[in-house]
Amino acid sequence: MGHIVDLPTDQMAVEPQTYQLTGVGARPICHQPVEAMVAEADAIYLATDPDREGEAISEHLKRYLRIERYQRVTFNEITETGIRRHCRASPD
Numbered sequence: 001m002g003h004i005v006d007l008p009t010d011q012m013a014v015e016p017q018t019y020q021l022t023g024v025g026a027r028p029i030c031h032q033p034v035e036a037m038v039a040e041a042d043a044i045y046l047a048t049d050p051d052r053e054g055e056a057i058s059e060h061l062k063r064y065l066r067i068e069r070y071q072r073v074t075f076n077e078i079t080e081t082g083i084r085r086h087c088r089a090s091p092d
Helices: 034-040 052-064 080-089
Strands: 045-048 071-074
Touching: 045 052
Parallel strands: 045 071
Antiparallel strands: none
């Protein structure tokens, strides 16, 4: 579905001193009741690409879903194959 928050088209989207992001609205994240799933979850893993765009998506998820406790996971390839490959390589 893409990004969670649209950026303004008529101004800079990031405050240079604080890196505070200016969004212009939240889009639906998915068709399921995500907020309820977050509230009931034992653990939340934010897994996005390790670049600025991925970090922004994680920040938006934390903000709009009011996620306070989470684990940050990064993948260079967010596909079923890539995740399975990463999990096999992990020491756990």
